[in-house]
Amino acid sequence: MVERRKPIPINKAVEMVMNYRLKGQKEIISIHESDHRRLAEPIIAKNNVPSFDKSPYDGFALRSIDTDKASTNNPMEFEVVEHIGAGQVPTKTLGKGQATRIMTGAKIPDGADCIAMFEICKSYERNNNPFMSIKRKMNKDQNIIKEGSEVLEGKVLIEEGTIINPGVKALLATFGYNQVEVAKKPIVGIIATGTELLEVDEDLKPGKIRNSNAYMIASQINKAGGISKYYGKLADEFDTSYEAMKKALDEVDILITTGGVSVGDFDLMPAIYEKLKAEVLFNKVAMRPGSVTTVAVIEDKILFGLSGNPSACYVGFELFTRPIIQHYLYNKKPYLKRIKAILADGFPKPNPFTRFVRSYITYDNASVYVHLAGMDKSNVVTSLANSTCLMVLPGGTRGFKAGDEVEALLLDDMYGQSDF
Amino acid sequence: MVERRKPIPINKAVEMVMNYRLKGQKEIISIHESDHRRLAEPIIAKNNVPSFDKSPYDGFALRSIDTDKASTNNPMEFEVVEHIGAGQVPTKTLGKGQATRIMTGAKIPDGADCIAMFEICKSYERNNNPFMSIKRKMNKDQNIIKEGSEVLEGKVLIEEGTIINPGVKALLATFGYNQVEVAKKPIVGIIATGTELLEVDEDLKPGKIRNSNAYMIASQINKAGGISKYYGKLADEFDTSYEAMKKALDEVDILITTGGVSVGDFDLMPAIYEKLKAEVLFNKVAMRPGSVTTVAVIEDKILFGLSGNPSACYVGFELFTRPIIQHYLYNKKPYLKRIKAILADGFPKPNPFTRFVRSYITYDNASVYVHLAGMDKSNVVTSLANSTCLMVLPGGTRGFKAGDEVEALLLDDMYGQSDF
Known part of the structure; x- marks a missing residue:
């Protein structure tokens, strides 16, 4: 009755599972719903950054040529023709001897080719008209953040598969990704088996324990980026278990069972795999805990038979199921760090x-x-x-x-x- | 026009903000919805673990006294009266010379006081009745996991404020927490100010940039465990900004604004705080970036005036807003590690x-x-x-x-x- 199983090395087991990895579907969602999802498209700079020549300082936009003769003893005077804040657009083209008062981040007016910081200039009024003067020679392009100097349009900024964290979301917003293409979450079914299991809302009975594995795994699935679907707990009975697994396989991308994978008298999984015509990749791994972890494939579905022991179940998920989910989500680094x-x-x-x-x-x-x-x-x-x-x-x-x-x-x- | 502000040390600033921390409300939710929430009650062992004396091995439950004379040359024979798997409950009390076949995790039958591992016993049938024999003396309590030996009922296992990870969820399930009391998520409002801001779905225009801070902060709020509520972006106009902030303050637990906190010509926040009768805790911190971060309080609401500069905004949130949210969520370790x-x-x-x-x-x-x-x-x-x-x-x-x-x-x- 006790079947002999040959344990395979852990690296080999992980490799065998990953041979059956599938990339998931894509879906388009609102940027508002995108936290913690994984990109299914790269983020590309859709415009130059900055998208216009801008000022790094509060100060005055000038024509540098007009400052050629400026010195401590020879201040040059300019007529201030406009006063613009960030987001306000300059409307006047600077002519000879003219300046524009400008705020940090604002667009450089036409005609101007440098910014003099507010602190090095003198501001005053004459006949109710604003003027400024400067005692230094300025150079062309001095203090101007040029269009595209941070990023040029078309550059790939973030790879597909990257998780959307606050900084990534800021990039999405900056480049107008009001909608974003993300990896669809795989649906991962959970079936707990074991006659000894009680549901969480049931009172303890002699000989029974509450089913905690299914809840733990649901949490691991969510954390890994999947959607968990709990099919309930089953007694160790062949027909019920077979039917439940067959039904679940039609509805999920990945199916996890807990329990029933040992070689004890009441462990049914091997027979169920056979009737399902699942190809068992391995049923014993040279590791502790989780040595009885079984992985099988049926067409494009992967079936993880995890141990009923909580630690073994946890470890089996993290080592084998999590990388499959991560790959499904386009993550190019699917393994635990x-x-x-x-x-x-x-x-x-x-x-x-x-x-x-x-x-x-x-x-x-x-x-x-x-x-x-x-x-x-x-x-x-x-x-x-x-x-x-x-x-x-x-x-x-x-x-x-x-x-x-x-x-x-x-x-x-x-x-x-x-x-x- | 330019107001002089005295920067306060960063530690002092954090301390001043945390003086206004509030603990949040509690709410009861289903265990199924509890991932990543924070406990508002400790998890207490609601029963002994294990909740009954159980077997660590596949084997036979015996009365140790019946093995007193067992030795290599003197095997003791037992009648196997029952065969129980995990979750099946023994129904027969063992008498002299009787044994029960038992599986890992199963309850020890009445009368038995030790477990002999399957491997050291001999099983056989006689007249179609199952028997076993053993050649070793067993001791009382040998190979029995006693009720409560892992955890005694009433023990505090996990503190309130702990985040519900897969292992914590397993504990909730084990102890029958079908419903769990968690910290209610604070509602954190966001208002972005700045005439230069475009919404994410708007086309770029000269002199304008897209509002990325509000999206970044919404993501930071979600990550920190709050619920973000975006009130849109506002031009730098006093009345509109004042009204929007007043309305938002009625609806949120915490309000964040971005921009408008510098001392430039177009920065309105100081005047709005005054009209709101908010007590400004500080408006300049000796740090880079984020030196113009302003924090104010109005009754039991905290108002964070973060910089319009993305990095400064990000840092201001992580240093000042995040710990307030974490404390609200009962986390006793509210600061970044x-x-x-x-x-x-x-x-x-x-x-x-x-x-x-x-x-x-x-x-x-x-x-x-x-x-x-x-x-x-x-x-x-x-x-x-x-x-x-x-x-x-x-x-x-x-x-x-x-x-x-x-x-x-x-x-x-x-x-x-x-x-x-």
């Missing part, structure tokens, strides 16, 4: 398999430390809640001691990396 | 004021590096989009060189810190 960090706590027990340990990061004097989130038994229940990374401990014959450099996968980073 | 990092690029020009520079973090061999996001001119436009932190460069007479240790405020961290 992997950094090096100094192990803060000892981990003396060796394990032949690579372990992904619930952990959190701290910073001290420009160094990164990684701590176990569930050091003592009383923290086991809350350790997932307190985790900000998964520490990666390679399998082998030795343990790890405080001060060792180890790798950690950051769970809250939104940018990711291009290779696992 | 501040870490130390190694400066990757030189910054030779000194500045008398503390600077908050758009930057991003990289990791190398367990060290953290901070890089300028807009090193060359062509990156200025995209630098906010590429920033993941604000580098803090203290004011003074010297510049900074690559390799110096500096501080950085992390923009994407969701946990924060308790002091600025």
